[in-house]
Amino acid sequence: MPKTITPRPRTATGTDGPLASLGGLLREWLPRQRWFAGKDRPVTDLTVLSMTELFPGCLHLLVNASHVPVPTPGGTPPPGDCYQLLLGLRRHLAPRLERAYIGRAQEGPLAGLAVYDALHDPRSADLLLERLRQPGTAGPLRFGAAPDAQVPGGLPPRLLDAEQSNTSIVYGDAYILKVFRRIQPGVNPDLEVPAALAAQGCARVPAPVAWFTTTAPRRATLGVLQPFLPDATDGWSLALSALAAGDDFTAEARALGRAMAEVHLALAEAFPPAGPGENGRTAEAMCARLDAAAHAVPGLLPFVPGLKAAFGALATCDTGPPAQRIHGDLHLGQVLRAGRDWFVIDFEGEPSRPLAERRAPQSPVRDVAGMLRSFDYAARQRRPWRPEWARRCREAFCAGYAARAGWDPRKKHALLRAHETDRAVYEVLYEARHRPDWLPVPMAAIKRLAVWGG
Ligand SMILES: Nc1ncnc2c1ncn2[C@@H]1O[C@H](COP(=O)(O)OP(=O)(O)O)[C@@H](O)[C@H]1O
Numbered sequence: 123m124p125k126t127i128t129p130r131p132r133t134a135t136g137t138d139g140p141l142a143s144l145g146g147l148l149r150e151w152l153p154r155q156r157w158f159a160g161k162d163r164p165v166t167d168l169t170v171l172s173m174t175e176l177f178p179g180c181l182h183l184l185v186n187a188s189h190v191p192v193p194t195p196g197g198t199p200p201p202g203d204c205y206q207l208l209l210g211l212r213r214h215l216a217p218r219l220e221r222a223y224i225g226r227a228q229e230g231p232l233a234g235l236a237v238y239d240a241l242h243d244p245r246s247a248d249l250l251l252e253r254l255r256q257p258g259t260a261g262p263l264r265f266g267a268a269p270d271a272q273v274p275g276g277l278p279p280r281l282l283d284a285e286q287s288n289t290s291i292v293y294g295d296a297y298i299l300k301v302f303r304r305i306q307p308g309v310n311p312d313l314e315v316p317a318a319l320a321a322q323g324c325a326r327v328p329a330p331v332a333w334f335t336t337t338a339p340r341r342a343t344l345g346v347l348q349p350f351l352p353d354a355t356d357g358w359s360l361a362l363s364a365l366a367a368g369d370d371f372t373a374e375a376r377a378l379g380r381a382m383a384e385v386h387l388a389l390a391e392a393f394p395p396a397g398p399g400e401n402g403r404t405a406e407a408m409c410a411r412l413d414a415a416a417h418a419v420p421g422l423l424p425f426v427p428g429l430k431a432a433f434g435a436l437a438t439c440d441t442g443p444p445a446q447r448i449h450g451d452l453h454l455g456q457v458l459r460a461g462r463d464w465f466v467i468d469f470e471g472e473p474s475r476p477l478a479e480r481r482a483p484q485s486p487v488r489d490v491a492g493m494l495r496s497f498d499y500a501a502r503q504r505r506p507w508r509p510e511w512a513r514r515c516r517e518a519f520c521a522g523y524a525a526r527a528g529w530d531p532r533k534k535h536a537l538l539r540a541h542e543t544d545r546a547v548y549e550v551l552y553e554a555r556h557r558p559d560w561l562p563v564p565m566a567a568i569k570r571l572a573v574w575g576g
Pocket residue numbers: 282284286287288289290298300328348349350351352354356455456458467468470
């Protein structure tokens with residue numbers, strides 16, 4: 123039984139009073155958000171780590187949600203996760219903000235005020251853009267911009283309503299601000315990598331124009347503004363449309379493979395490779411992740427020995443391409459086609475992994491495997507499912523990749539299979555936590571990959 127929450131504020135600007143009245147409301151609301159990572163573990167405590175009045179009627183909070191510590195074969199997970207919230211406070215909430223409503227504060231100086239998610243409020247979104255246009259500080263918050271940034275004011279904001287890992291606001295179809303939800307200390311790769319690629323002249327990734335960070339309780343990236351590609355369609359929507367129309371998607375998949383190889387080459391220049399990948403250690407890490415996932419999703423248990431065979435084969439195969447910085451969570455939803463070009467977004471990596479792990483050099487095969495899995499996901503969205511469509515897209519993607527990268531992922535069979543297996547294990551965990559209805563999609567791959575030679 124979770125104990126009663128008593129927030130223990132450590133604040134930049136606040137006092138105990140306001141926080142005491144917010145804690146109970148947040149504890150109900152937080153676990154219902156798509157981006158809340160701890161849905162499978164009850165929240166035992168909520169602590170406000172920092173609170174800053176960003177502008178009148180809008181509080182910026184970093185809160186730590188603690189969970190019952192559940193030991194897993196991979197060790198005991200950290201006691202909690204830190205989330206970024208922007209809370210609006212109003213006496214009367216306009217009907218258009220009802221879906222952002224969190225609750226009404228019952229006590230302290232905020233008593234009687236309606237508390238809501240301020241990112242849904244165009245007025246707050248406006249003021250946030252103004253802060254980004256004028257680099258400076260607010261308590262521990264730091265607002266910075268690229269030297270040549272010239273973001274116009276007054277661009278109308280629009281919240282993206284897609285259910286995502288973070289929350290994004292589009293301004294005047296010219297810029298998009300991603301507000302990170304789960305915050306880990308350190309620089310977020312979704313700021314670090316696109317900035318480094320822009321410095322390399324890589325045009326396949328929108329370059330950051332402004333950002334905001336915090337210094338408390340530790341340094342961390344909180345949000346990034348980048349150009350919005352107004353006429354872009356994401357690869358997932360394009361693939362589903364092609365499937366619905368019975369269209370071939372191989373030309374798109376091949377072009378996407380080339381684009382991804384270009385991004386990998388630019389990444390290798392921006393962050394020089396660390397040396398040959400250590401397959402033995404990678405295989406061990408994959409086995410540990412599988413054990414932890416099977417602990418959380420027992421449906422994986424019967425397949426563990428078969429899946430471990432794929433990791434065992436990785437441990438004994440030749441090194442493959444050098445480890446380098448990669449995208450880390452590549453799938454069809456992370457690529458946008460505008461005109462005839464493919465662009466790549468969202469370099470955050472897999473949100474559930476520690477930041478240090480996401481920023482570490484990894485095999486580029488991991489990204490290839492992510493995209494191959496995504497073709498499989500798309501092909502399973504319709505009945506009867508279309509394995510042949512997926513197979514042809516996978517081939518075409520690899521062919522396009524090989525033409526630009528100079529090496530062919532299909533010739534790294536053991537490496538590719540191990541990474542595909544590891545990715546499918548990640549997906550099982552992701553779907554179990556966030557979209558249980560989708561679980562059969564990665565489970566179908568697990569069943570195939572657990573049969574050696576399948
Ligand atoms: N630069 C951009 N131009 C156009 N659309 C974008 C851009 N960046 C992101 N998007 C859209 O916003 C969605 C969410 O962005 P993403 O970075 O994947 O966020 P999250 O980390 O929350 O998944 C994407 O699926 C895409 O449709």
